[in-house]
Amino acid sequence: MAADPGAGGALAQFLLLFAPLFIIWYFLVILPQQRNRRKTQQMLANLKTGDRVLTSGGIYGMITGFRGDIVQMQIANQVKVDVARSAITAVQPEGEGQPAQEKGSKAKK
DSSP states (O other), X not given: OXXXXXXXXXXXXXXXXXXXXXXXXXXXXXXXXXXXXHHHHHHHHTOOTTXXXXXXXXXXXXXXXXXXXXXXXXXXXXXXXXXXXXXXXXXEOTTSSOOHHHHHHHHHO
C-alpha cells in the first residue's frame, strides 16, 4: 500500500494554521504567568521579620518569625498565628494594611 501523497500537505496546512496561534498564546498567556510566578517566588524568598503582609485568606499581619515554610504572624495584640509561606500574597508598604483600630489609636495620640 502506498501512502497518500496529499497527507503531507494536510499536515503542513495544519502546522501553518496552528503555529502562529501557539506563538500568540505563548506571549499572551504563558509568558506573563511565568513572570508572575518568578515575581511571587522572589517576594516570598525576601520576606523578613517585621514585614506587614496580606495572606490569601485576606488576613493582614506582621511577621514575627519563621520555621521553615511556616511563617508566624501577629494579627492583633497577643494573637499570633502560623501560616504557610505560600499563603502570603503581598507585602504591604509601610502605613498600609493596618487594622482600623491601630489607625484610630495613632490619630488619638
